[in-house]
Amino acid sequence: MRRARDGYAYQPIPKVATEDAVAHENDQMAEELSGKISTLKHMSIEIGNEVRYQDKILRGLDDDVDRSSGFLGKTMGRVLRLGKGNHNYYVFYLFLFAIFVFFLLYIVLKFR
Template sequence: MRRSHTSQYYEPVPQQYDGDVLEQENEQMASQLKDKIHVLKSLSIDIGQEVRYQDKLLRDIDEDFERTGGFLGNTMNRVLRLAKGGHNYYMLYLFLFSMFVFFVLYIVIKFR
């Protein structure tokens, strides 16, 4: 992409200007440039701080997911061991308990 070599502050210098006026304009433009550089520096420092903060948050989330994944894996292994055991009546007991709870809730809601 081509850049235009003109900026919003650029004005062609007429030939009748003397050296003092040019020097003042040069100092003014240098001070404007210094101000812009200062603003960009503070902005880049703020961006760096934000990046470090976001990186810390992402690392914490990653650690939480790893812990949760390990916990879930252990729980699934326990459930599989329980399912492979000789006591297959656990599902029947769970179903009967669920039906009992729903029946009690139905009665409470109906006679309320």
């Protein structure tokens, strides 16, 4: 503390001004926090919507795979039944057909 004789008069900081500054700073920080909380709320809602959308897509994909596996199982059963029949030439014809299809695809893709 300086003495009054040096030309400096001691003036303590008023408590009211300090309390007002602290209250003002707290209000500003509360507003910033409120803005951040609302942003986080919006983001969490959007994440929830995206999760529900992705879940819906995955359920549809699961249903499609189940249907495809059923169709493939039936087809394989028919091929096995065809192979067990008395006409073994069907397997040979199937093999020739597969070679023809691959050759046709090769030509189409080569001259594209």
